[in-house]
Amino acid sequence: MSHKERKTQFVSDLVGGTTLDIYLVTSISAVSYLVWCILKKRTSLFNNSNNDRTKESWIATLVDNALNWNNLLLSTTIYANNIPLLVxxxxxxxxPILLLSGNTGGSTKNKDNSTKSKVRKAIVNLKTISVKQFLxxxxxxxxxxxxxxxxxCVCIMAVDFQVFPRRFxxxxxxxxxxxxLGVGSFVFSMGLISARSYLRQLLESRFSYKNTVIKSIQNSTPIFVLGLIRLISVKSVDYHEHVTEYGKHWNFFFTLGCLPVLNAIFSPLILKISxxxxxxxxxxxxELFLVKGELLNYIITSPRNDLFSANREGILSLFGYFPIFLNGxxxxxxxLPVVSIPYSIFKVGIKREDLVKxxxxxxxxxxxxxxxxxxxxxxxxxxxYYIIDTCYIFQVSRRMANLxxxxxxxxYNCTFLFLYGLxxxxxxxEKPDIKVITESSVEGIEIETNIDELISDKFVPTSLTAVxxxxxxxxxxxxxLTGxxxxxxxxxxxxxxxxxxxLFLYEFILAAISLLLYKYGLVIR
Known part of the structure; x- marks a missing residue:
């Protein structure tokens, strides 16, 4: 076989691994965050005299990147079969830090700058709270x-090396x-953040279907452009492709671009029935169309003799990725809101007056x-998942994005978000102490919303804030870089x-560029 054929075969005909194995490997992300939090709380390593996160010491930067970049690379490569040892x-x-240090950690000199173990407090006045404060x-x-x-980022590069287990x-x-799991999680995360738009508009009672659709198209246009750039670049250099992943021309950027537009188009229905x-x-x-309507056989066996059939995996999998987006x-x-809202699992957003009431x-x-x-x-x-996986004849299929x-x-995503929150x-x-007020003033004194103690980014590693x-x-x-x-x-x-x-050099380049952009305040949307 040619080198291109070998590379294509290298990522073809794979059967994956167990869900337990995936949970175990990715658990290192939660462990990394836990370790960083303890170091932040018990030592002065991540605190400096100016409280300027862009001026952390080089030791702090190395430890931060070791925890939040190197750990994830090691867990998916040379420690993939020995995660307990890595933990x-x-x-x-x-x-020794837990045994010898106090809650605030650090030396006397830096003690005032360390993150103290105190309850974060907030006052929320629902009648005057701004949208920015609400979210x-x-x-x-x-x-x-x-x-x-x-x-x-680690996986898309590491997958082309033997050191990356084929089961991943x-x-x-x-x-x-x-x-x-990664591509689905990307979609889930996109859905989670997209809730901000609904929550913002509904709080102020100014939801506009037309503006929602137009804005979604505007926001998705750069993603479609990236998809076209990737398509042209892949075809022009004769880069190896796995056709059954999304099709001959489709790629994940096109999927990501379609989902916000679908969300906007069907927004009245989504808001009505949750x-x-x-x-x-x-x-x-x-799922009924897949199993009863012969769609499954079409996806797996149909020849690629027109544009639709050539890209059937990418196009039809939208019917699976869109539900993931909606769950997010x-x-x-x-x-996302600073306070709990009623029936939030089944309802998107609420009007200010209804929340006050x-x-x-x-x-x-x-x-x-x-x-x-x-x-x-x-x-x-x-x-x-356990019930369906036990009782149902069909397994998980990312290719079709089935039920x-x-x-x-x-x-997976709900579980890991819960772990981070825990x-x-x-x-x-400590859990934040939020006091909710529904009066404009008390005894003639105006009550302003104050959530400053909740929104500090000092509880997030600098490397992750930069990313x-x-x-x-x-x-x-x-x-x-992968290409x-x-x-x-x-x-x-x-x-x-x-x-x-x-892989370490590749990781270092990505981490360094993200930190430099963050240090100089550059945000490229």
């Missing part, structure tokens, strides 16, 4: 999205793998906390030392 290596240095920065969401981007690469048709109900309706109908939207509508009528006991929502949805999707794939991706609010830091700030740029750069390395180096014949050397 122990991360935890062991904490033992504040959420630490664990930033950590979740940034670490997902890091592991995505995308499966041919049936099965579960880390990279199959995202999670819409998700299950679409998934079940699509359902979770986002529950955990709900808190007045129920004396502040409205809805359930974000952490409880994540726990409930985690248990629901995990149990549902079981939708449930699996949703279960680390922040229960294990390391999250320019995530799309980082994703594009990782694709370009460049594959065109200039024989990746599939590289030994372990060569492979890890290139």
């Amino acid at each position: 122990v290596l991360n935890i062991m240095p904490l033992i 504040p920065f959420k630490t664990y969401i930033t950590v979740y999205r940034a670490q997902m981007m890091v592991i995505t 690469a995308k499966v041919e048709t049936w099965g579960t793998s880390l990279m199959d 995202p999670i109900v819409s998700s299950f309706l679409i998934s079940i109908i699509y 939207l359902a979770l986002g509508s529950s955990i 709900a808190y007045e009528n129920r004396k502040g006991k409205v809805g359930i906390s974000a952490l409880k929502v994540m726990f409930i949805l985690s248990v629901f999707f995990q149990v549902l 079981l794939y939708v449930v699996w991706v949703s279960a 680390i922040e609010e229960k294990i390391v830091w 999250n700030t320019n995530s799309l740029v980082l994703f594009l750069l990782s694709n370009l 460049l390395i594959n065109l200039t180096f024989n990746t599939i014949d590289a030994d372990v030392i060569q492979s890890m050397g290139i």
Whole structure:
């Protein structure tokens, strides 16, 4: 075989691994965040005299990147079969710190600048709260999205090396793998963040269908452009392709570009019957067409004799990725607001006057906390996945994005978001104390919303803040570097030392560029 044929075969006909293995490998992301939080709380390593996160010491930067970049690379390569050892290596240095340091950590000189163990407090006046205050920065969401981007960048390069286990690469048709989970998680995250638009418009009672559709098209246009650039570049250099992944011309950028537009087009229906109900309706109908309507056989066996059939995987899988997007939207509508809103799992957003009335009528006991929502949805999707996987004849299929794939991706993302939230609010830091006010003033004194203590980014590693700030740029750069390395180096014949050397260099370039952009305040959307 030619070198191109060997590379194509290298990522073809794969069957994946177990879901438990995937959970174990990716658990290092939560461990990394836990270790960083403990170091932040118990030492002065990540605190400097100016409290300027762009001027951390070089030791702090190295430790930060070792935890949030190197750990994820090691867990998916040379430690893939020995994750417990990697966890122990991360935890062991904490033992003397936990035994010898206090809660605030650090020397007397730096003690005032360290992150103190105190309850974060906030006052929320529902009658005067601004949209920006209603949808504040959420630490664990930033950590979740940034670490997902890091592991995505790592995998798209590492998959071309022997050191990356084949069970993590995308499966041919049936099965579960880390990279199959990654693309679905990307979609789930996009849906989660898209809830901000609905929540913002509905709070101010100014939802506009026309503006929503137009804005979604405008926002998706750059993503479609990136898809076209990737298509042209791949075809022009005769780069190896796995056709059954999305088709001959389709790529993941096109999928990402279509989803916000579909969300906007069907927004009246989604708002009326709720995202999670819409998700299950679409998934079940699509599954019936797959199984009863011979769509499954068409996807697997049909010849590629026209534009649609040539790209059938990418086009038809939208009926699976869209429900994943909607499940993310359902979770986002529950955990993005600064306060709980009633029936948030089944309802997107609420008018300001209705929210005020709900808190007045129920004396502040409205809805359930974000952490409880994540726990409930985690248990629901995990149990549902177990039942369907046990009783149903068909397995998970990322190629078709079938019902079981939708449930699996949703279960994983809800579970890991819950873990991040648990680390922040229960294990390391204190749960925020939020006082909700529904009067404009008390005894003639105006009550202003004050959530400053909730929105500080000091609880997020600098490396992850940098990644999250320019995530799309980082994703594009990782694709370009992957193509460049594959065109200039024989990746599939590289030994372990060569492979890890290139992967560490690749990782270093991405981390350094993201940090430089963050340091100079450059945000490229």
